Amino acid sequence: MEATKYCRKINYYETDQMGIVHHSNYIRFFEEARLDLMEQIGLSYVEMEENGLIIPVLSVDCSYKKPLHFGDEIEIRSSIVKYDGLKMECAYEIYCHDELCTTGHSGHCFLDKDMKPVRMKRAYPELYTKLKQLVEA
Amino acid sequence: MEATKYCRKINYYETDQMGIVHHSNYIRFFEEARLDLMEQIGLSYVEMEENGLIIPVLSVDCSYKKPLHFGDEIEIRSSIVKYDGLKMECAYEIYCHDELCTTGHSGHCFLDKDMKPVRMKRAYPELYTKLKQLVEA
Amino acid sequence: MEATKYCRKINYYETDQMGIVHHSNYIRFFEEARLDLMEQIGLSYVEMEENGLIIPVLSVDCSYKKPLHFGDEIEIRSSIVKYDGLKMECAYEIYCHDELCTTGHSGHCFLDKDMKPVRMKRAYPELYTKLKQLVEA
């Protein structure tokens, strides 16, 4: 799929005493961008949780190329790069002033309210098809 | 009641680019100290939530007298200063190197899982009596 | 002064296991709104810190009337309510779906890079006048 774009500004409380954004916060930026991506493709995570579907994080990685600073306007480009019916993988790139500053990934599964794996194809056929099509597009 | 004591160290990620602890984190330190206080008096918040009792925060205030820094060993003295059967008020003092650095308060109520107020005297008579006694002691 | 308006959405990572926004995060929302207010009146905090002026927080208070949830679109109305040349006080109201959910205040002083108080009238006469005028307007 083509990457979706999500923009936001760096907050003061996201910096640390090195004068840059604390590295843990990028994992939160990825989450913001991922939930925005899902909304952009018509999947509201608020609704999904209300319907009993949760999508926890199985893994993350992040590579910090250029530090981000308070006040920076960043653009996060996100895409779903894998989906096999059980697991989903997302990729992220953070740009600031047109420069690539950060890259990362997150891996996810689909669980019901009791934290049991969901057979997506049967339980959520529309979502299953949508994710399949997106990744192949 | 006599204040309980809770000690912890300041983490790097709790600083901001001013080189001091970000002011929002003190509200988290108060929570740590309050939940520790409850354990010290025999009330486990883990168990309370499992039993369907939640104690949300109605209000907080915090006065920052001396800044805290990464690596500082702090001691938080907490006490329950008011309890009328419906609402509870806690007070906090943060010390570092025997100097008073921060003071604050938090106000709370007692709700059930549906966010409805709980009649403590009837529903949790032991807890009611314990809190009453503590405040009067 | 008339309150400035700042809008943002509640992030997933800002919730806690009570299913609502953790109370410490409101202090961060106030900071976002305050720094936005300063930009709206022509004072960039990024520039101010670069010029050696820092505005730490002396006190905060917050009153939680209605909880906020993941996905909520909130509007924060902020204003400077006091300024005497040494200290500044800001007031905040958080609205969600046109309902007042949170109120709060923060108190501030003006320091130089060595954490010494700044004589605003002499050192930053324009900023001094601007803040004076705003509060009286």
Added chain:
Amino acid sequence: MEATKYCRKINYYETDQMGIVHHSNYIRFFEEARLDLMEQIGLSYVEMEENGLIIPVLSVDCSYKKPLHFGDEIEIRSSIVKYDGLKMECAYEIYCHDELCTTGHSGHCFLDKDMKPVRMKRAYPELYTKLKQLVEA
């Protein structure tokens, strides 16, 4: 090197509305454990920053095997697994009730206050030797 051990308890504010620790917080737990490791081997990060040496994070990865919950007592086992004079890599394992719940890594470089790479062998020969020996042990 043999892994150092660092213990701490999960705080309420570290949970999210899934009822488990938010995945971004593990990156903070790794930092706590890493700075504790450095102290255990005689390297105080407070002193290092005061002496003008900073150790930013170049990369992180984290694999979430079992979720952590509020109140959990966790043990983080950390070790330095690579050091070539320029870059350092640390590995982490989080245990709860003797079960491995999380694994992860972080990559680091060594910079001076102007964010320039430091020739460790020349500028900090003792630290250089210590890290070399640790990794080979």
